[in-house]
Amino acid sequence: MENKEDNKPATVVEVVDQGPLGIKGSFILKDLKRGSESKPGEVWLCRCGKSKNKPFCDDSHKKND
């Protein structure tokens, strides 16, 4: 793993309270709905269902809950 030496995890998944799901590091993103595959290194994925730019967060969760 790239980061083994300094003991950092290769991939971190973070649930942001009242916000998106952040994923950082080494991973493969497969969007089965849109049929795409990538290795973005960092993404913020929508968890509220309201984003206009799915699967990504566009801050729609901040508008009137």
Added chain:
Amino acid sequence: MGNNKSFSGGRRYSNDDITVYWKPSACIHATYCFRELIEVFDPGRRPWVDMKAAPTDRIIEVVNMCPTDALTWKWNDNEKNKDVPQDQTNHVRFRRPELLDDEIAVNEVRPVVVKVMVDGPIVINGTFDFDNDGTRKEVKDSLISVCRCGASSKMPFCDGHHRKIGFTG
């Protein structure tokens, strides 16, 4: 990472030199492994085998004591597996020759795969750190399913509600 994996019928554990295969269905609980080397074989710990806790030759010695093929081992360098001496009783060559053709590189690290499911959750598979509610824990060779529709009552995880609300996206 990547040194503790499943294979058909059990799990395998690797250090730089060897891979130890564990086949639970064959274990008769003779207890040699943990009486001899609790540092490596600790039934009370998960994962119960720690390949870093003793030198390779000592691990081989103890695996060879197992009276069944519940524990077997092989060199990671396949060349070295070709003529292992008979006294290496639990080498896979004598006990489970089918494992010699086990092609998957033992130190291969499976990439983390994040799948955005059609009108459903985010499924993350692999070994990664998971930060939730201010606590971080390691998810090891496993998967989680995170709600994407906003309607789950088991947040942040998917509980199937996306179907009920007809989530699309």
